[in-house]
Amino acid sequence: MVKNKKIPLSTPHMSTEGYEKQFVEEAFNSNWIAPLGPMVDAFEQEIIQYTSSKFAVALSSGTAAIHLSLKAIGIKEGDIVFCQSLTFSATANPIMYEKAIPVFIDSDEETWNMSPKYLEEAFKKYPKVKAVIVVHLYGIPANLDKISLLCKQYNVPLIEDAAESLGSKYKGKHTGTFGKFGILSFNGNKIITTSGGGMVISEDKEAIEKMRFWATQARDKARHYQHSEIGYNYRMSNVSAAIGRGQLKVLDQRVKRRREIFSLYKKGFSNNPSIKLMPAFSYDSFSNCWLTSITINDPIKVVPLIEYLELFNIETRPLWKPMHLQPFYENYDFVGNKTSDNLFNHGLCLPSDSKLLNEDIEYVIKKVNLFF
Numbered sequence: 001m002v003k004n005k006k007i008p009l010s011t012p013h014m015s016t017e018g019y020e021k022q023f024v025e026e027a028f029n030s031n032w033i034a035p036l037g038p039m040v041d042a043f044e045q046e047i048i049q050y051t052s053s054k055f056a057v058a059l060s061s062g063t064a065a066i067h068l069s070l071k072a073i074g075i076k077e078g079d080i081v082f083c084q085s086l087t088f089s090a091t092a093n094p095i096m097y098e099k100a101i102p103v104f105i106d107s108d109e110e111t112w113n114m115s116p117k118y119l120e121e122a123f124k125k126y127p128k129v130k131a132v133i134v135v136h137l138y139g140i141p142a143n144l145d146k147i148s149l150l151c152k153q154y155n156v157p158l159i160e161d162a163a164e165s166l167g168s169k170y171k172g173k174h175t176g177t178f179g180k181f182g183i184l185s186f187n188g189n190k191i192i193t194t195s196g197g198g199m200v201i202s203e204d205k206e207a208i209e210k211m212r213f214w215a216t217q218a219r220d221k222a223r224h225y226q227h228s229e230i231g232y233n234y235r236m237s238n239v240s241a242a243i244g245r246g247q248l249k250v251l252d253q254r255v256k257r258r259r260e261i262f263s264l265y266k267k268g269f270s271n272n273p274s275i276k277l278m279p280a281f282s283y284d285s286f287s288n289c290w291l292t293s294i295t296i297n298d299p300i301k302v303v304p305l306i307e308y309l310e311l312f313n314i315e316t317r318p319l320w321k322p323m324h325l326q327p328f329y330e331n332y333d334f335v336g337n338k339t340s341d342n343l344f345n346h347g348l349c350l351p352s353d354s355k356l357l358n359e360d361i362e363y364v365i366k367k368v369n370l371f372f
């Protein structure tokens with residue numbers, strides 16, 4: 001019976017062909033069980049090819065990738081950084097690592113991501129801002145035309161947090177390749193995983209080389225250990241990169257399946273007036289549909305629905321709680337109205353694991369519709 005099986009949000013999904021194991025075995029056989037190594041170099045090249053970017057540095061996490069991007073832009077104590085409010089805390093925390101000042105920007109209904117209108121308002125309010133971090137939540141590309149244009153007008157570098165959107169495109173071009181830096185995550189819950197890891201992609205060779213230097217303890221070119229800057233231990237391990245290379249071979253299949261799952265939900269809720277799906281296909285973008293998310297018109301019902309589905313072993317969770325509502329960030333400015341608050345209050349992420357069968361999704365749809 002389907003009933004007792006756990007229906008998860010998103011878990012690691014290794015290839016049936018065993019590509020990951022083959023690459024890991026290759027790493028073992030060569031004794032490159034270390035940070036750095038040929039798998040890391042190859043994985044970087046393959047991601048560059050896949051996304052049509054120019055340069056890349058593989059790191060220990062997506063969070064490290066955001067941190068080093070901020071450092072490469074030269075963010076220092078007291079600098080202002082605009083950051084999408086509706087996101088996971090890992091987007092914003094690196095701003096604090098550098099003692100900079102976040103200003104949170106609201107989302108819009110059309111994309112669930114950074115509102116160009118409020119971004120413009122923020123530029124007027126804070127003309128000295130040093131960087132902007134936009135997110136492509138749940139795989140939905142942000143309004144990159146307007147956001148990149150505004151960043152160009154105000155001459156402020158854009159960082160794209162594409163941790164959730166590998167495989168997503170905006171007007172045919174991969175997310176993560178519009179800004180000065182694009183950051184990726186290969187955490188266990190993402191569309192593909194290295195068990196844990198991240199990457200920065202960019203057209204700026206010098207900046208990527210600088211990040212490679214910082215990520216390996218900032219060791220100067222000298223025979224002895226000499227350091228003229230602070231360093232980090234942020235590199236990806238050769239074994240992780242081996243897993244990533246195997247996963248990359250099935251990324252397009254994973255994107256295809258997640259999009260099918262989105263379509264099944266869309267069809268399944270088409271007669272339910274209480275439910276609205278995330279705007280994955282509603283404008284000029286191609287979403288990887290990492291997590292299919294919905295809003296329900298009655299916010300009081302979100303938690304009871306989560307609890308109801310739990311009874312059937314169906315895992316769901318609320319949308320990210322906006323940063324401007326987080327106790328840690330409550331003293332920082334927010335530019336917007338209540339769009340991200342509303343999305344949080346009404347929203348829910350549904351099981352979107354690429355291993356799930358159509359009948360599992362049908363089961364979730366049935367239970368959700370029954371609840372209403």
Ligand SMILES: *Cc1c(COP(=O)(O)O)cnc(C)c1O
Nearest residue numbers: 061062063088090091163185187
């Ligand atoms: C997962 C995630 C990150 C952080 O990536 P890690 O590899 O877990 O450090 C950053 N931003 C968003 C939006 C994420 O979903």
